[in-house]
Amino acid sequence: MQTAEKINLKDKFVTAYDRFAEIYKSNNAFVNEQRAKAIQRFAALGLPTKRNEEYKYANVDTLLRTDFELDYNPDSRLDKETVDSLFVTGLDAHKIVLVNGVYSDELSDTIAEEGITVCSLTDAFEKYPVTVEKHFTNYTTGETDGFSALNMAFAHHGVYIHVAAKTVAAKPIWVLNIGKAKNNTLLQSRNLIVVERFAQAELVSFFASIEGENTTLSNTVSEVYVGHNANLKHYRIQNGNTNAAQVLTSEVFVEANANYITNNITLSGGWVRNNLNISLNGAAGHAELYGLYLPVGKQLVDNHTLVDHRAPNCTSNELYKGIVDDEGTAIFNGKVFVRKDAQKTNAYQSNKNILLTDTATVNTKPQLEIYADDVKCSHGSSTGSLDTEAMFYLRSRGIDETNAKALLMYAFANDIINHIEIAPLREYVDSIISQRFINY
Amino acid sequence: MAQDILEEITSSEYKYGFVTDIEADSAPKGLSEDIVRFISAKKNEPEWMLEYRLKAYRHWLKMEEPTWAHVQYPKIDFQNIIYYSAPKQTKVLNSLDEVDPELLKTFEKLGISLEEQKRLTGVAVDAVIDSVSVKTTFKEKLGELGIIFSSFSEAVHEHPELIKKYMGSVVPYTDNYYAALNAAVFSDGSFCYIPKGTRCPMELSTYFRINSAGTGQFERTLIVADEGSYVSYLEGCTAPMRDENQLHAAVVELISHDNAEIKYSTVQNWYPGDKDGKGGIYNFVTKRGVCETNAKISWTQVETGSAITWKYPSVILKGDNSTGEFYSVAVTNNMQQADTGTKMIHIGKNTKSTIISKGISAGKSNNSYRGLVRIGKKAENARNFSQCDSLLMGDKCGAHTFPYIEIGNKTGMVEHEATTSKIGEDQIFYCNQRGISNEDAIGLIVNGYCKEVLNKLPMEFAVEAQKLLSISLEGSVG
Structure with missing residues (x-):
């Protein structure tokens, strides 16, 4: 059918x-x-x-x-x-x-x-x-x-x-x-x-x-x-x-x-x-990739990135972060490809996710495909819930649960938002997400 | 300098490449229902076994050869393989004296003198040549504890209830192309059962060797650790040097009942082919274990051989509080290709898994890590840590990482890290200025790099594995 x-x-x-x-x-x-x-x-x-x-x-x-x-x-x-x-x-x-x-x-x-x-x-x-x-x-x-x-x-x-x-x-x-x-x-x-x-x-x-x-x-x-x-x-x-x-x-x-x-x-x-x-x-090209995704409800966000190092001495840095709520789904698929001639490549890739509910799903697939030897490439991925110790610390300082959660999520997202160099745009995104974190 | 040394590695020889002149009893080439019946008849199998094989064969016909792995090889002609080859010797052996002296010599060359093992090291060995188990040592002593350690075909006759219960329960014949093929044509393998509350007093070990030309080896290993028991199992493999490619498609099933622990170690050293990539073994293996409550399965592998390696020893963490571990060193050289890794399927609560994978590629080889970590919706407080490092030697090789991480529970904690680099010039320089030669420095660094994994191997294997590593990477400077 x-x-x-x-x-x-x-x-x-x-x-x-x-x-x-x-x-x-x-x-x-x-x-x-x-x-x-x-x-x-x-x-x-x-x-x-x-x-x-x-x-x-x-x-x-x-x-x-x-x-x-x-x-x-x-x-x-x-x-x-x-x-x-x-x-x-x-x-x-x-x-x-x-x-x-x-x-x-x-x-x-x-x-x-x-x-x-x-x-x-x-x-x-x-x-x-x-x-x-x-x-x-x-x-x-x-x-x-x-x-x-x-x-x-x-x-x-x-x-x-x-x-x-x-x-x-x-x-x-x-x-x-x-x-x-x-x-x-x-x-x-x-x-x-x-x-x-x-x-x-x-x-x-x-x-x-x-x-x-x-x-x-x-x-x-x-x-x-x-x-x-x-x-x-x-x-x-x-x-x-x-x-x-x-x-x-x-x-x-x-x-x-x-x-x-x-x-x-x-x-x-x-x-x-x-x-x-x-x-x-x-040679010596440089790329930085930052990403933030916040699926709620039944939303699905799928980020596929590919950094293809074709020439020597290039650098790339990638950081994607996500907070997944409700029945949301987040997918990250990042690939760093280093071709034969791309010696002295320096590539870094990182994907971090927070799950807020048991019905939320994260599927992540950070990949490295490397054909040159004189390179430094690494990637990392971590997924979990909000840090309970950090929560405890904030609560013990008299911050209520909603605000403590919002604060932690805001700190998490801030790594990405900080890279927006146009101030009014940064403030715009900032205000939208801080509002949302309070309501989570 | 680096060039010379690279050439040196590529020319280091495979020392297990001899052929033993033992008369073999073989099936004709090709695969059909008749061949499946032939194998079953040869092994004098009961009717239910034959039916199982035929079901698997018919299912296999419907399947397609998988192509998703990061390896390249010419299409395998499944009609050009001999599916059964046994050393011609059918009478029952009572002691080592009765074993064909040629065969004993083979084992001596391999460095596994059965006699010596028997007396000194206290390792019970099941030796499998061309997929038929030829000798199992220490059987009686193990029998006293109620431990069953025998060839698979013996077990089919002696313990049909256990085989019926467990065979295919972890890797059903419908699982994948090669598992289906194996289920149809497997000729022998090892079976091991540890009764409740028993700690197996010695390491159990199987040596696999492909001897005859044009044969495929299809063995099946089944290990059942009943409640509260423990067993450590070793597996080693070698093959002669031949120009053609030979297929090895094995299935290993582990069942770890409540509170039991299985430790499975492999030193895989099949013939990798010559430096132009001619010949060598295709190693397409399905290995999987199931953990029940509080149980543990630990896979340790050192992969240095095979033209193509394609295997993912996996653990299904079904029971609460169960643990899965995977420690791997994979070395590829010349034209070798390896696509290996693991799957950790978290189903139970508080399940834990650890993955440590170290890849080393040299020559024109390609080495991939491919792994899956899945945290099910009900797997509360599941925890995984993965680390996959790759070391590149030479500018013609490749190292790849393809991790799949699927998380469906918020209490899960999953971490994955991977790095790819070459041996740093500063590291070599540091060793040099302390009076350590380039050669030794590499040895030192590689050994340090793999240490986390080598430490997990039982003593007997750790020595062999270290030697293997040094042979494979003799004098390589990144």
Whole structure:
């Protein structure tokens, strides 16, 4: 029964492709060609099932029992008040708005800063063919993940951000993704972010959903290029509704001497799957990955990270933390891959979890795959409940149970939040989680 | 410098690679229901045993060969294997004098003189050649205590009620591809039963050897420790050097009843193939134990041989307060591949498990740790600690760690740590300037690195294991 339905979904999307390719035929032949290849890959791969090792714990079968309709031309109108209400107060940033994955010209700021170009992906196909052809689809691993291949096949909506060489962005770039789709809709969006050599930028990808508790699935792929000696700080904040499912794939390509620092905070969302793949492609590249996830109710958060050390002298540091309550499920799958030539690699990976109830589940799989000998790689993982001795200490100092628990959880989460360098954003996240910990 | 030494390791020879010229009684190549019947008939088995084998065989036909392990090898042709080969000698042996002198020589070469063992070390040995048990020592003395230690086929005849009760209770034939194959064609192995409240006075030991060409070895070990008993069991293995790959697919089942303890140690030294990866044993083994209340199972393994090792000695912690341990040293060299680790399944309350795994890879080898720690919903206060370290020697080898951790109870405490590194130049330098040569420094460091595991081995094996380590890694400088 299950499989029969799944074949339906796959066939449905494959069938939908022909019409899509006709309507949205790009003037850029390269794009058309890549889409055509991707639909073939998707046809071969299909959507993942739980038999797929990478989706073993994600319960993807249950999710895909919903008969999703792929909407490749979703309604992207939204009033300005709603949009403004979603911005973080006190944050001075270039504001970019995507509604249902569609870049909105009216709602987004016009960026006057020199060296920073932002437009819809479709416009970029035509206006910047050289950059697009150099980077677009170059970093995706659509061959192995059905969602990723599906996204490429229907690549059309999304945002293109380009930071020119030697540009130091004066303000963070804030990309607000708002979901407001109808029930049972699949939305897809694709972003291309290019930070050229010696440039510096801060990017915030913020995900929120409005209009009720509709069951939606959004499948977003971002390709991020960090040129040599460039520096990109990338924050992802997910705050979707409890029926919203999201597959968020980021393929990051880091050149020599470049830094890529990322912070992923999943505050809410029904079913969240984050694929974060970072390739350290040039010597002495550096990546830092921080993550915090707080599933409650029946939420599921699945973080898959891959740090691929392809060149010598690169360093990577990863710290993911989670607090799981109610019947929540947290999954962490981190892989550090060190290739033959990546000597003098220094990689560290750590995953820590707190379970608050007996019905909560944590599945963690930190992996090392190493083919070079002169390396220092280590990983650690620990899972348990709140430290009873610490609780006792706090209680003995006259702090009541609720506050003592909240304090300990806050301290635990603070390791991640502290790495947010944009003060208003940090305060925003801080206030949300401290409020939540008190109510746990 | 490092280059020379690496070459030296790759050229160190496998000293157990001789072939013993014993006449063997073999089944024709290939696998079919007839072969299963043939094996069963050869062993004069009762009807229920044959039925069990056939059920397993029919199930095996429906299964697919697993491919998820991090190892690569050409597809095995299951029709090109001899599934039964026994030294041609059927009469009952009463004393060692009657054993084929060729066979005794084999054991002497292996360094396990049965006679000497009998007199001096007090280790009861069950020797298995080409999957048939040829000699069990100390049987009578153990018999006085009510301990049963015999070959599997003897046990089928003498203690059918025990075999029926326990065989397949931990590793059913439906478990996996190789377990099903084993259940269909296993030829012999060891069986051991320790009665209630008995502490086995000596180490029990089995030596496995594949001798004939083109054969697969499929043995089955079943150890049952009844309430409050204790047993320590050793297993060692070697094989001749051959160009072809030979398959070894064994099943080991341990049952530790309330308050009982089983300590199972393995020194696995199957022929690893030559330095170009030609020949060698495929070691695809299913090992698993069940612990009841307050029981304990401890696996210790030193893996230096086999072209491909694929095994995960596991413990199901079913009873409350039970304990599982896994200590492993896996060394791979040349073209060897190892994918090994453990599974600790916590079901009972207050269950504890410890995993210490040390991998050493040299040459062009690949060494993976793959493990599962699962804390069930009802496993309150379960505790696990895992540590998996890898040491790399040379820039052509790989070391990998794939731990799976599944936690479903908030009172569980699970910790996992892993590191990968090479032997530090500063460590070598420190030894050098104290007048210790490079060679000795490596020996010192590797031994120190593995000490936690080697310490868990019984005396007799610890010596052998240390020697094996030094042979495998002679003079390697990272």
